Amino acid sequence: MTPFTACGTVADYAIFDEELVALKPKNLTFDQAASIPLIGLTSYQALVEHTKLQKGEKVLILGGSSA
Numbered sequence: 001m002t003p004f005t006a007c008g009t010v011a012d013y014a015i016f017d018e019e020l021v022a023l024k025p026k027n028l029t030f031d032q033a034a035s036i037p038l039i040g041l042t043s044y045q046a047l048v049e050h051t052k053l054q055k056g057e058k059v060l061i062l063g064g065s066s067a
Helices: 030-050
Strands: none
Touching: none
């Protein structure tokens, strides 16, 4: 996870380790690309932190392809 608490989030420039960043897909706007980490973190929090999902357990995801 990007260490925003250590680096700050409101700045003209930021320095991150290379493995913490990714290229923006050309077909996405900056707003669209910025939402992608939020989707992943929300899913992670729901499955791992709130439900305490453990390795080997199964999850049924309904409507995962809807917009």
